[in-house]
Amino acid sequence: MKRFSASLTRTKLKRPLDSNHPLLCLVDSCKSMDQIKQTHAQMITTGIILHPFAASRLLKHLTISPLPYPLSYAHLVFDQIPSPNLFIYNTIIKAHAPTTHSSHNSLLVLRSLLRNSSPLPNQYTFVFVLHACCYGLGVLEGEQVRVHAIKLGFETNVFVTNVLIRMYANRGSVEEARRVFDWSTERDLFTWNLMISGYVGSSDLVRAREIFDRMPERDVVSWSTMIGGCVQVGLFTEAMELFREMLLTGIAPNEFTLATSLAACANLVALDQGRWIHVYINKARFKMNERLLASLIDMYAKCGEIDFASKVFFNEHSPKRTVWPWNAMIGGFAMHGKSKQAIDIFEQMKVTEIAPDKVTLLALLNACSHGRLVDIGRQYFKSMSSIHGIEPGIEHYGCMVDILGRAGLLKEAEEIILTMPMAPDTIIWGALLGACRIHEDMEMGERIGKLIREREPNHMGCNVLLANMYSESGRWNDAKDLRDKIEISGKKKTPGCSSIELNGTFHQFLMGDRSHPQTKQIYLFLDEMAIKLRIAGYAPEIGEVLLDLNKEDRETALSRHSEKLAIAFGLINTAPGTTIRIVKNLRVCRDCHLATKLISKVYDREIIVRDRIRFHHFKAGSCSCKDYW
Structure with a gap:
């Protein structure tokens, strides 16, 4: 829109403007678009809109108010301002930057500012425009902006450096982000954290750790980013080591740290450490939100404590206004073969009018799979698009x-x-x-x-x-x-590998493993256990040995499977009656399944095995999967 004439501007601006002018106070009190338009009209008719302070007050309200004012209107106000000052330019650039569909306007406003040659952009101008390049725009536009920043002497500015690192990292150019980091003469804590985050985002934990170890100081973001990165690439033990080290430094974890650490515990079946985190959350009086609640439920479920996961979920103080806790509980019941309970939770979720997502339906279908619920599974699959508006994925x-x-x-x-x-x-x-x-x-x-x-x-x-x-x-x-x-x-x-936690230390076993310090005891125990199992009626499933061996060699091979080694280790090193928890990376074979059922009966132990498919709760000679896995 055409700007007002310069002569009119000069006339109007001779009048002093009080910051407590009634119209300016009215701007801040506007609660709707109609009120904004009425106030704007009065500002035009009285002429105060021509004053930069009044214009910036209106523009600021339009761009930072929690009310959803359209950016197009804010831009219209900007176009009516005869001689915008730098604050006004920066305000409109910042408003456009984080919105993907209009971030290009940030670049257009910058070009207009550069053409006018006065006022000159400052560090915040470049930060806001480069921020737009992190999301809606791209690296090419960002590099053009970077050239202008260099010309005006801002490339070494720490704020500009930081947003450049973020821009390159977000767009997948981590090496260029590293070059900016290495060339920077000023670095703050945010600079180091951004570089770590860039490497974590590209799953390069080696270089992320290199930057982390060089940091002159660390905050909760530094530690949380590294812990989250380890969990992301499956380095769960390393994640827990970092978490312990962080606590020793005296830095208090935040919600993200706790959630990712709980994810590490879940994947390691580190129940004792997961429980400790739960106690810490309560003692530190963390406000329980849906994401943290979902992480707790998931941890208990994946550590074999599905009943306790259910107690956490059904606690009257547990927030369940979003889909995450419901998904965690449905998924937990599914992996434990409790298909009916998973379906009941889903039906309760529908009553509370919380919309399911793709994860919900995936967990529900898994529950049907483990429960042999073919017809119900078909119904839920058909309901995805017909009822819930969710197109099934692969x-x-x-x-x-x-x-x-x-x-x-x-x-x-x-x-x-x-x-x-x-x-x-x-x-x-x-x-x-x-x-x-x-x-x-x-x-x-x-x-x-x-x-x-x-x-x-x-x-x-x-x-x-x-x-x-x-x-x-x-x-x-x-x-x-x-x-x-x-x-x-x-x-x-991929070799079969089973692990068991004892006193905070994880012990791993491969088939026929003889590397463990207690190997001699374990193998002697296995020989004794074989005798007891035969007396109890055990007959090895030699068909599970997939090599052309004689009967005796096949039985020997079966007795050395990784889960049997882990169970023997657990029986040797824990008190009678203690539950044994095993994690296996592959599907449990028929012979180990049969043997573990008998071991639970002969030794009067509950044995919980999490394999690649699901959980098996062995107790008194039977398994929770009812031999369907």
Whole structure:
């Protein structure tokens, strides 16, 4: 819009303007767009809009008020100001910067400012425009702005440096962010934290740790970023070590630190440490919010304490206004095979009118899979788009393949894959191949295996699964040929690994492991345990040994599986009646499942095993999965 004439401006600005002018006070009290427009009209008719202070007061209210005023109106006000000062320019640039759809206006206003040559931009001008380049704009525009900042001597300014590091890191140019960091002559704590965050965002924990170790001082953000980064890439033990070190330095954790540390405990099944964090939250009187509550529920559920997770969820003081705690509880019940409870929670969630999201439905379908609830699973899958307005993703289709495949409905599972609206990946075909193995459908298994290998000739999971199927059906030559191909490819099969926590220390075991300091005791105990189990009726599932060995060698191989070593270690080192918790990275085999049921009965222990698929609660000779996993 055309600006008012310069002569009129000069006339009006001769009048002094009191900061307590009634119209200016009225601006601050506006509560709606209609009131703003009425006040703006009076400011125009009285002429005070031509005063920079009055214009900036109106513009400031429009851009920082919690009321949702349209930015287009603020920009219209800006265009009517005859001679904007730098504060006004910066206000409108800042207002446009964080909004993806209008961030380009920040750049346009900067260009207008540079063309006018007066006033000159200051450090805040460049910070606001570069902030827009972090989100709505891109690196190319940011580098153009950076050139102007250099010309005006602002590149070494710590605020400009910081936003440049953020811009490059956010846009994936972490190496350029590092160059800015290395060239900077001024650094504050925020500079160091931004560089760590950049490396964490690119999953480069080695270089993030290098920057972290060089920091002259650290705050809660520094520690939390490193802890979160470790959790992000699966370095859970390192995350817990950092958390302990942080507490020793005297820095109090924040909500994010606690939530990520609880995630590390959940993945390590470090129940004692998770409980300690829960006590700390209560003693430090942290305000329990939905994210922290969800982290606590998830930790207890993944540590095998599903009943306590339920108590935390149903606590009357637990906030449940968002979907996160509900998802954690549904997911917790699902992984423990408590399908009915998971469905009950979902139905309660609907009553509270909290809208489910994709995670909710994924957890619900998992619950149906573990509970053999085929028809209910079909209903929930259909309801995603028809009732909840959520288009199923490939992971939801994968759940349906799992539900149908586990139930032996292999043809229907294949039909789901062939009619998906997106191209199936090797993961979803692999789920069907796994179902073929469970139900011993060699014909379909070979066909699916061939299809996967055509897409990815060296797909390790497919080749191993198919080789195992050949072994189970006695086709030793076919199994050997496939294993030879795996060896030639140079890829290594993920070895079975089981871990157990004892007094805050994690002990890991591989199949046939002899590296543990207590190896001699463990193997002697295994021999004694084998005798007791045979008396109790144990007959080894030698079909689980997928090598062409004699009966005795197969039984020996079975007795050395990683979970049996971990259980033996737990029985040796804990008091009678103590619950033993084991984590395994692969699916529990049939023989270990059978043996663990008998161990729980013979030794009168509850044994909780979390494998790659779900939780198994072994007690008094039976398992919570009812032999369906």
